[in-house]
Amino acid sequence: MNEYQIEDEGCKEVIRGAHDAMDVLNGKWKIPIIAVLCFNKKRYSDILREVKGVSGKMLSRELKDMELNQLLKRTVLDTKPLTVQYELTEYGQKFKVVIEQLAIWGIEYRKEVTAK
Amino acid sequence: MNEYQIEDEGCKEVIRGAHDAMDVLNGKWKIPIIAVLCFNKKRYSDILREVKGVSGKMLSRELKDMELNQLLKRTVLDTKPLTVQYELTEYGQKFKVVIEQLAIWGIEYRKEVTAK
Numbered sequence: 435m436n437e438y439q440i441e442d443e444g445c446k447e448v449i450r451g452a453h454d455a456m457d458v459l460n461g462k463w464k465i466p467i468i469a470v471l472c473f474n475k476k477r478y479s480d481i482l483r484e485v486k487g488v489s490g491k492m493l494s495r496e497l498k499d500m501e502l503n504q505l506l507k508r509t510v511l512d513t514k515p516l517t518v519q520y521e522l523t524e525y526g527q528k529f530k531v532v533i534e535q536l537a538i539w540g541i542e543y544r545k546e547v548t549a550k
Numbered sequence: 551m552n553e554y555q556i557e558d559e560g561c562k563e564v565i566r567g568a569h570d571a572m573d574v575l576n577g578k579w580k581i582p583i584i585a586v587l588c589f590n591k592k593r594y595s596d597i598l599r600e601v602k603g604v605s606g607k608m609l610s611r612e613l614k615d616m617e618l619n620q621l622l623k624r625t626v627l628d629t630k631p632l633t634v635q636y637e638l639t640e641y642g643q644k645f646k647v648v649i650e651q652l653a654i655w656g657i658e659y660r661k662e663v664t665a666k
Contacts, residue, residue: 445589451653452585453602454660462576469568473561486569525659532651537567539648543641544570547620 455532458503463488463496468526469533471506475521505529571648574619579604579612584642585649587622591637621645 459465463485470476470484482493497520500506505526511517522529575581579601586592586600598609613636616622621642627633638645 447657448588448650448653449582449585449600451656451660452649453582453656455652455656456578456581458656458659460578462572465572466565466569469565472564484565525662528658529655532648532655533568534564535648535651536571537564539645540567540569540571540574541563542644543574544567546641 458505461496463492464500464505465533465536467493467496467500468505468522468529469537471520471522471526472530472533475519478518478520481520500526574621577612579608580616580621581649581652583609583612583616584621584638584645585653587636587638587642588646588649591635594634594636597636616642 459468466485466488467481470481476484478493478497481497482488482490485493488496497506497508501508504523506520507523509519509521511519575584582601582604583597586597592600594609594613597613598604598606601609604612613622613624617624620639622636623639625635625637627635
């Protein structure tokens with residue numbers, strides 16, 4: 435057994451857990467969508483504006499997928515015109531700690547890269 | 551101003567930081583690759599085996615990309631045959647806290663989904 439083969443169970447569990455998470459969060463857009471919904475429920479048009487670069491078609495597909503996976507909840511409000519509103523479910527809310535850590539890393543990474 | 555427009559600066563910074571992070575970590579494979587390298591340096595063949603579903607071509611491309619973005623370091627060891635070894639840089643290591651939070655979420659998500 436060489437040094438590369440030494441892997442404890444905790445390590446494997448982390449790898450598997452991260453894989454599971456990334457399976458649910460596949461694609462380019464789900465993490466940015468959660469980031470945008472982290473602090474507040476939002477209307478479709480707000481999400482479209484705030485998730486930079488996403489197309490309407492792609493956003494609709496992703497939101498549907500995330501609703502099926504119980505990451506977010508869709509509500510149609512009885513306004514004129516109708517308003518469609520999205521918010522994170524309890525599971526989705528729990529992802530906030532990941533987003534926060536990710537953001538801290540992203541901010542630090544930007545600093546390091548722009549300092550060079 | 552309605553309730554949807556109320557967003558403080560902290561919120562915007564988190565969204566931007568998460569975006570920055572996801573820009574560097576674009577695609578399906580970089581987060582699983584970091585997860586696999588989190589605990590130890592590894593040989594190319596080990597990474598290929600442990601990152602489930604990745605092709606050799608894709609893995610090489612991703613590793614090169616991550617090396618350019620200073621997330622990992624590549625070392626060629628003078629063995630017979632040559633061994634190529636990858637390890638996380640200091641920045642890459644800092645991503646470990648994100649992976650851990652992601653894994654905790656993934657493990658919990660799996661439990662909730664399989665319990666139903």
